[in-house]
Amino acid sequence: MTERPQIGDPILVASDVDVFYGKVQTFYGIDFEVREGEIVALLGVNGAGKSTLLRAISGVLPCARGQITFEGARLDDLESDEIVRRGVVQVPGGRGTFAGLTIGENLRLGGYIFRRDKKALRRETERVLEYFPWLAGRMDQHAGTLSGGEQQQLLLARAFMSRPKLMMIDELSLGLAPIVVEQLLSLVSEMNRQGTSIVIVEQHVDLALEFADRAYFLEKGEVRFHGPGAELLERDDLLRSVFLAGVAEAQL
Template sequence: MSQLTLKASELAVKYGDFTALKGINLEVSQGELVVLLGANGAGKSTLFRAISGLNKPAKGEIHFHDNKVNGFSPDKLVKYGIVQCPEGRKLFPRMSVNDNLQMGGFVQRGKKKEMQKSMKHVYDLFPILKDKENNLAGSLSGGQQQMLAIGRSLMAKPRLLLLDEPSLGLAPMIVKQMFEIIQQINQEGTTVLLAEQNASAALKIADRGYVIENGQMVVKGTSEELFNNEEIRKAYIGA
């Protein structure tokens, strides 16, 4: 059995009087690629924000490599190895591709060789970014911006990479390429938790998955089990 990387137990998150997450239980083992399926507003981003320290849980616990990390600041969690690539990319549009990547590597400040090594890894994964390293991030296409957002996350050398809706708004051909790269990142040793509405593409590369509805986990299983579940196919795959 692989070592447990992430465990969320009975997690609840509130926005004022509104309970956005209720009794969430989730586990991700080291080396896995786990997908979190759900419609827009189901609670995927709220869960990611709780794991990465941006939302404080009202109840429950989050453990990362056996350490309780509730209440840790986002920057401390990045140093621990939890790195989120947010929905909507959140790049610095008036900064160059290279500078955006350098911002992602802030935990390696002062380690010039480590920074260079990470930069080379990102440029090897995304050669188009190397070609455009001096271009402003805001001038890139949607697909290239998503590549840059993932690349910036990798600069922090994550042990757990949280990818929030990486295929959103991208052309089908680019989506296919994006998922191949996510699979490669996972195969190179990074544990990945992927939040996606594109269930069909996500289940093809994931080991396991969870389905979240109205802030609650409703189904979990292997990718094959979820793909062959008639209700899930109707709701998320359209078949």
């Protein structure tokens, strides 16, 4: 097994960022960073702004104030496809595969930055299949026929096709059994060992903090905590809000 890379200098930096979703302000002066080789957990109750932050970084939502840089260059004035070319990729939450397309077609879409170089596209496909060997024999199967865990693996594989330097994963475990979640996190860990920095939004706080180097806790569009996961585990005032929100959702 490949050893984890050493954690280096910050590669992604969001400074004093405000974001609006429609006419509603969702962020208030957010500061956020990810270092090279690092795994960062992004936590908080539903509606805290976790997914919105990922969308702002990936260019889906504009920044009303502040700036976002990656490897020292501005991202917040770029289109989403150019951000992917720079090496920043978002894995969407839920079942984000293209259900009506085959596994092979989903992978080719993930590698669209290589679409004019067939040799490079073939090389990247072979590389990704080394991490997800079960896909190789099912390339003509429609993605919509896969189980929930298999669809999430396909999402990771599709994102990995663009050879990302930073992968942002939104709610990987949504609706999945804990054993499946552990398998998915193992795959993400291997991607990190290959040099990809990771941001993960995760509903299972215990798994996320065991998995991550650092954590951010968002509440009402503001950072309430950032630091080592072990320190967050001591913040009962924050973790209680996540637990109570989960109980309330389960009772609906």
